[in-house]
Amino acid sequence: MLQELVIRNFAIIEKLNIEFNSGMTVLTGETGAGKSIIIDAVGLLAGGRGSTDFIRKGTKKAVLQGMFSLDKNRETLELLDQYGIEHADPTLILQREIQASGRNVCRVNGSLVNTTILKQVGETLIDIHGQNEHQELMQADKHLGMLDEYARVEVQPLLKSYQAYFERYQVLRKKFDQKKAHEKEWVQRVDMLKFQVKEIEDANLQSGEEEQLNSEKEHLENFQKINSALQAAQLALESAEETPGAIDRTGEAMNGLREIEELDDHYKAISEVVASAYYQLQDAASEISGELDGMEWDEGRLDQIEKRLEEIYQLKRKYGDTVDQILKYDQKVSEELHNMIDLESDEGQMEVQLDELKTKLEKLAHQLTAARKKAAQQLKRDVHEQLKQLYMDKAEFEVHFDTTQPTKFKTSGVDSVEFYLRTNPGEKMGPLTRIASGGELSRIMLALKTIFAKSQGVTSIIFDEVDTGVSGRVAQAIAEKIKLIASYSQVLCITHLPQVAAEADHQFFVSKTVKDGRTETDLSYLNDEGRVQELARMLAGSTVTKLSIQHAKELLKMAHS
Template sequence: MLQELSIRNFAIIEKLNIEFNSGMTVLTGETGAGKSIIIDAVGLLAGGRGSVDFIRKGTKKAVLQGMFSMDKNPDTLALLDQYGIEHADPTLILQREIQASGRNVCRINGSLVNTTILKKIGETLIDIHGQNEHQELMQPEKHLGMLDEFARNGIQPLLKQYQQKYEHFQNLKQKFNRKKANEKEWAQRVDMLRFQVKEIEDANLQVGEEEQLNSQKELLENFQKISTALQTAQLALENEESAGAIDSTGEAMNALRDIENIDDKYKNISNIISSAYYQLQDATSDISGELENMEWDEGKLDQVEKRLEEIYQLKKKYGDNIQQILAYDQKASEELHSMVDSESDEDQMESQLETIQEQLKKIALQLSTTRKQAASKLQVAVHDQLKQLYMDKAEFEVHFDESAGLKFKSTGIDNVEFYLRTNPGESMGPLSRIASGGELSRIMLALKTIFAKSQGVTSIIFDEVDTGVSGRVAQAIAEKIKLIASYSQVLCITHLPQVAAEADHQFFVSKAVKGGRTETKLSDLNENGRVQELARMLAGSTVTKLSIQHAKELLKMAHTS
């Protein structure tokens, strides 16, 4: 349930903090005081559509924050886990900023989320139903979902099973149809893949090969330069005509050995010269070995360059390096095998389609039967609720349109629409065309009462759903909303004293001009305050002793019923 709500710079609200309780809470006050603005704020916290128009004039952003308890709400917990949002305790904090730039910043328990995630989680916490929000009833395409929600325990497992089979069927059917419709393109694709796979595999590429070839090319291109340098170095170290570097160093080493024991500094010099002598001998040996192994192959450089050019051409087509080329080869090979298998198994694919279609039909018929059983129960439940709302003459029917025949959709084969007959002798017809505004309110309230136990939504908000009714109908609506509040927290905006009297808690919303600006204020009414407010709602602008007495009677009746 919604425990606390904080609103900053939202419409005509500068700053407002509200603490809510369980049960039924009503917000009353004069028209235009800002009651619906508070509900708009809750709706935005639940992921509703935002607009910079909500930002209070003269400020840079509107800030909304709500604290919810989510005990025993598996749908909320599952979504939090799915999106990696921490929830160590049953308290959930939703935050939303609407900035003048149009940017929305949303957080859940401190984690940044987008408005899509905020909406998904918000829908498990809050259900807002306003006087202009009969869309679900007015849109026949939503009726099937409402029926499924009514019997979710029986329908959801079957629907999930159907949708998995339906997705498999659709994928296979699309693949089959695509192949049949594009056989020329299919054949061209197979030929191209064959060419590409053969071209890459014939090249017999090896990871690291290009680097090795470039090294070989570097050596071959510098063969003469390397050979000349090695010969020059060898001559300098071992010159038969004159003393080479090694001989000269050897003479220096022998000369120093005669004095190395006289002083440590001569010993150090002798060691350095000795080390240099032996290193020069090693270097001379290495140079000789390199010169002996060097052999000019006139065709080798050409081979290396041709191989590098082959790799370069493959890189232009299939990837930036050999690893990417080989990865492309693997992907192309898999696609080729799949298409070749598909070519050879076309009859098998068609047979498989028929088999899956039969399986899909079996599940769809089972799902449809379950829905029709649920529809009968829903009709009885709605009739019962409508009687209590003084629509005892009305007949409600979940109509299954089977005129289109067996046609698979993602939701099954059923076309469902709610039908209504408001008076005996009239024809049964689509609810969306027959029901009046007041009747729609009562039908939706009947459905809300039925769904309250199963939906698991922690807070249900009614925004003036009682508009246009009075007398015993108003009292019946009040009692119905009170009943819903026994399953979920209910927040209700109302102009009916009968509804307000049934509430467990009542806030009075008013507006005042301060510093030339209109501001919304909220007062938590005690018992005397509730009497005064109910009297105002009963009498209008002038509160009389009779209206006060009537208000007291309403409160007494509500708390003793």
């Protein structure tokens, strides 16, 4: 149920806060006052298509916010869980900003969502029916879904089971058809994958191998330079024949300083530095000697490294920029090759599985059709009963199953369904979308909505002038139907008919004023006296008379007696 609606800078509405109650609420007022703008705001809040044209002139953005009570709306709760939106509180808050740049900022319970998710959630909360927008009724492809909704208890378990098998059948059928249709390409692909896998695996690549080889190559290419530098360093450090090396001369300096280091702390510090240098030079000389002893020129090894690096380079040109990428590619194509080989070996098994799935689908589809046809007969009776109450007792309604098309498995089964109508005796029964007039569509929609209101679970149903073009006893019948729907779901209704307004539990008066040269929409909640005055205006027009006031009081009394 919509509990509160906040509108800021939307069309001619600068600021509006509306609190709604359960039951039936009507919005009345003169044409152009902004009643439909309020419904437009609710529609956008529920994920409808937005436009910067809705932003009030001179402002940067339009802001809409609605607070809904969740009650036990299972479909809404499932969606919130699916998208990870918290809903500990029994209320749900939808928010939408339409910015001048065209950007939409949408939130559900504070979580940022896109307009697609906002619409999915909104459709479980709000059902809007407009004067010229009979939605599902005027879309023949929606009629099957409406029938399934009507027969939810009988149809949904069968449909769910059928769809599970249908999904498996589709996946397997696609693989099988692809293989058959592209047999030559399939074989070529298998051969190519086999070649690639063999080429990579024969190379026996190791992660980090290329870096190690490049390092070794650099070392070998600089062998002479390294050897000469180490020998020169060794000669400078160690004694050769009569010439003392750097180590011996540093040792002499160390021994000389030791003789005076006790005389002064400064001498001792110098002695320690020289001693440290002496021992470090000895260590360095030892390491240089070890390096020279271990050095060995191997021209064959350099050739091996260069050949291996060239092999890696050629593989990198084909399969990746690095050895690790080549190994990942090998893993990917190996898995693809494995799957394709499995499919080749299982081709016969695939055909068996397809036949089994097809048999199961045919059985479930037949059960679905039977359940739908049974429900269609009951729906026909229920609609006729409702249409009688709406003074269309001569009209005939039926659910037409198209049997002229070849049987084809679809997500919804094998049935093609459309609502048919005959409005007068002697006329031909035909598609409702072509037979019904505007006034008749309004009544048929109300008949179906009365039947579906219990099962659909939508918490708020909005009727935007669906009573246009009717009067008298038909208007009263429509009012009573809307009132009946309001016993199952909250109903918000824009109307120009006093009969409909009188049936409401709550009534708002929508008006427009001019402030500082700008048109603004105002909204006021009507008490009993206010409702009498507004009903009298609706009955009499611009001039309210005592008779119209008396008539208004009688309408209210009859509606709530």
